[in-house]
Amino acid sequence: MSTEDRFQRRITARDLLEIGGPLKQQIERGSVYCVHQVASEPKYGRVSLSNGKLCIHRMEDCQIPDDACIVNYEEARTLVDPSSRQTFLELGTNGATLGRLIIRLSPDTKGAEQFALICAGEKGVSYANTKLFQVHHRGKIYEYVGGGDYEYNNGDGGKALVAGLELGPEYERPWVAGTVRGFWGLGSSVSAQFFISTHDHPAGVCSPAFGIVEEGLEILTNAVQCSTDITEVYVQDCGIILNS
Structure with a gap:
């Protein structure tokens, strides 16, 4: 079973941009994460919402809930404007x-x-x-x-x-x-x-x-x-x- 198959729900970067309803509630509960492979090992960065800003916290080796929503970090990172990071x-x-x-x-x-x-x-x-x-x-x-x-x-x-x-x-x-x-x-x-x-x-x-x-x-x-x-x-x- 792959890392991402463990989770009940995968979301896309577009889902993050259209945040609302249940997804916003899940972010506020701290159960939405980005997943990123570092040296073949999965690392996770929690997604949070602060003053209207979507934040990805630093990637780390941590346990996350099995019912967490996950989004691929490389995909989420495309939402960042490189000219104004x-x-x-x-x-x-x-x-x-x-x-x-x-x-x-x-x-x-x-x-x-x-x-x-x-x-x-x-x-x-x-x-x-x-x-x-x-x-x-x-x-x-x-x-x-x-x-x-x-x-x-x-x-x-x-x-x-x-x-x-x-x-x-x-x-x-x-x-x-x-x-x-x-x-x-x-x-x-x-x-x-x-x-x-x-x-x-x-x-x-x-x-x-x-x-x-x-x-x-x-x-x-x-x-x-x-x-x-x-x-x-x-x-x-x-x-x-x-x-x-």
């Missing part, structure tokens, strides 16, 4: 949820592509359960927060998962609060890490930048102000948004 990072501390950052990614850049696939857990690893590891230049206009070490969770790792991460003019953005950027160069071993600016820097330019926090930046800035140890703040969950 959104992802989310849900932050928490000491077991409590702080809130969600909604991040709009730049179109057609390798940096944005990598960030999205790690948020989705598409390659078998994600930012979930990784801590923020440093506040750089605390209190200065060029303050920013680092995170995303999915390998060692201490700022020493986070190797690239896509090829072709090279600096170019498409990655240069004004240094404004909420700018999301990476850190890479020839031979960099931490290319999957991300850094989020918390203040505007009128004369500054961010590179390599690939996104902007559109919602929830105050959650991060409050965490910086209230936490003497930013490593107590971590990514509880992450994923991609379908109808952004």
Whole structure:
């Protein structure tokens, strides 16, 4: 019996777009999932609805109800407009949820592509359960927060998962609060890490930048102000948004 044959009902991406009635109720109950094969093993990402946005939470190895509705991840992913992608990072501390950052990614850049696939857990690893590891230049206009070490969770790792991460003019953005950027160069071993600016820097330019926090930046800035140890703040969950 195949993985998908275990379930009573398979749905399509079109079903997700036409959400309503019983399917909406099932999503709200947490029993609609995407299924994705990673290294020949099935991984599952829960589908949720938040403020009208359909979200796919990161793929993971988990038990799901036998009566769950499932949709193929590759099919669901076609609903995402590559020119205007959104992802989310849900932050928490000491077991409590702080809130969600909604991040709009730049179109057609390798940096944005990598960030999205790690948020989705598409390659078998994600930012979930990784801590923020440093506040750089605390209190200065060029303050920013680092995170995303999915390998060692201490700022020493986070190797690239896509090829072709090279600096170019498409990655240069004004240094404004909420700018999301990476850190890479020839031979960099931490290319999957991300850094989020918390203040505007009128004369500054961010590179390599690939996104902007559109919602929830105050959650991060409050965490910086209230936490003497930013490593107590971590990514509880992450994923991609379908109808952004």
